[in-house]
Amino acid sequence: MRPRSDRVPVTNAAKATTLWGVVSVLCVVLVAMGAFGIAFGAVNIDLGTVADVIWNRLLGGSQHIGGVNDQIVWNLRTPRVLLAAAVGAGLALVGTVLQATVRNPLADPYVLGVSAGAGLMASITITYGAAALAGLPTSTTAFAGALMATVAVLWLGQRGGRYSPTRLVLAGVTLSYLFTGLTSFVIFRSADPDKTRSVMFWLLGSLGQAKWSNIAIPTTVVVVGCGYLLLQTRALNAMVLGDEAALSLGFPVHRLRWKFLISTSLMTGVLVALVGGIGFVGLVIPHLVRIIVGPDHRRVLPIAVLVGAIYLIAVDLLCRIVISPEELPIGIVTSVLGAPLFLWLLRRKGAER
Template sequence: MALLSARRPRKPGRQGPAGPPGRAARLRSPGVLAVLLVVALLAALTAAVSFGSTSIPPQEVWSVVGRRIAGRAPRPGTDDLIVWQLRVPRALLAALVGAGLGVVGAGVQALVRNPLADPYLLGVSNGATLGAVAAIVLGAGGGGLLGLGLSGAAFAGALGSFLLVWLAARRGGGFSPLRLVLAGVAIGQFLSGLTSCLVLRAGDEQQTRGVLFWLMGSLGGATWDLLVVPSVVVPAGLVLLLARARALNALAAGDETAAALGVAVGRLRRELFLVTSLLTGVLVAVSGAIGFVGLMVPHVCRLLVGGDHRRLLPLSALTGAVLLVVVDLICRTAVDTQELPAGVVTSLLGAPALLLLLDRRLERP
């Protein structure tokens, strides 16, 4: 009788000592979390455009944005220039890069079946960084290396490293997670060594500072033209991965289980590798090497909503967008005399937060 009584469901609305049943579950519902993250993203974008060396009231920010979207003539003064030409593109780029890093992180973690894998594990970011540094050190004028420009050189380096890792991982006919990780780490370290050699060749102190700032990540070069490629590639990458969400869920259970469920494991891994590598190359090309976002964001979302990629991918995109918009605001306003690199701030904020989450997770029975 005691066992039957223990299993008897509670009546709706009945409360225990911890409060109404299901409150925590409702707060962690994917739909509720998505709404909260959208609201947080709008608030973060508004704050990012409002605050800076010159503060602009939020109502004025939305007035300028509304007039621009409606196609009306801007008001005379500097507010329109600051809001529309400088801060809005930067805030939107931060949101796109953050969302892309969150999606890439979730994709790479599914690819190697490790919830603590990093999107830069495949070495593609090292190739993008090498291309950008080569454009800075060896390029002439504003055209960059071979006339590609900084972002073009970074993307070319990402594609080159992608091909190297692909060929190394496919050597011998295998395409296992271990082979892929080892190939990415080895080639990434080799490309990192080449980057260090180029940094040593930098001709002057100003050039060296520019290279180091790129290596640590920055959103300071945001323009409307720079938004075009990531605004297409990031949503496309999210859609492609969402289309394979059920297969990703099966892959998380193991290769044999996924194959038994009808998933072509080898083909799925190739698709994941291609999508995550191209996404990483585009993101590094427009923002430099911003670490830790792709590691932390999917892991935090997984703790909240579980491993179902139909929920994990969109929530990772929203969380990454909110995080990087806030980080970029901190980079611009924390120190009066200079701007902080975004990669430094993400590491300083993210590492303690992730350690705290891991510690709380390990304490659960």
């Protein structure tokens, strides 16, 4: 006689319902956090005025347009909040995909040296001008640096045609130190103090450059990248099991790995070129999401995107109000918050073993 079980089996329909419920709640939280990010700062504006300004701007009304509140809400804070959401979502997505692609929970654009490579090339462009790199704009050179770092990490991280997660991370950390040292040399040799300050503040990360004219490209890149990678969740689930398992399931592992790494390099390069170095988002957010919803990337990816967007809007708001009217570089705050959280995650995982 079969033993009776009191557990109710969870169907795919129930899982889908739960996923959509979590996504719906996070969307509401994202909108609310965006409203707070627009309303509060060096000058606080009540939420009703924020809603009126945005409503009139979107519908072409004349009320509140042209005043001080209109300038603050529409021209300064709204593009900044949108950029924070795009960057947070993009970094969380990139970190999740990289951790699955290289099968290492420590992987993210900063640990693997991708951001450092992008930062080196962008620093050269800022310091010496676009003419120093064949007239290419900062976003293009940053992407080239990210791709260069990715190729170098892949080459150093393989042996006999096989990728070792440990070797990939060690190669990434080593290259990150190398690129960071070269970036410091570029800054040291700079003869223009203004450019040096710009590079230093940029390396620490800032959303202060956000405006309507420069958020279209990063937002488009993140949206397209999210759309593509959200369609690859089955492949990511297979790659976590290892190359042999993924190949046996019919997935072209090597081709997919290159596609994922190039797409994440593109996203990282574009984001780093505009906002600078913002660490720990792509490292910590995926781990937190997996604790909540499990390892299935069909759930992890969309939730990580939303949590990353919410998190960076909140951090940017904190940067603007802690020492108001001055502003903290956002990379400082993400590191101060992210490092202890990641250490807690390491201890938690160690206790579970």
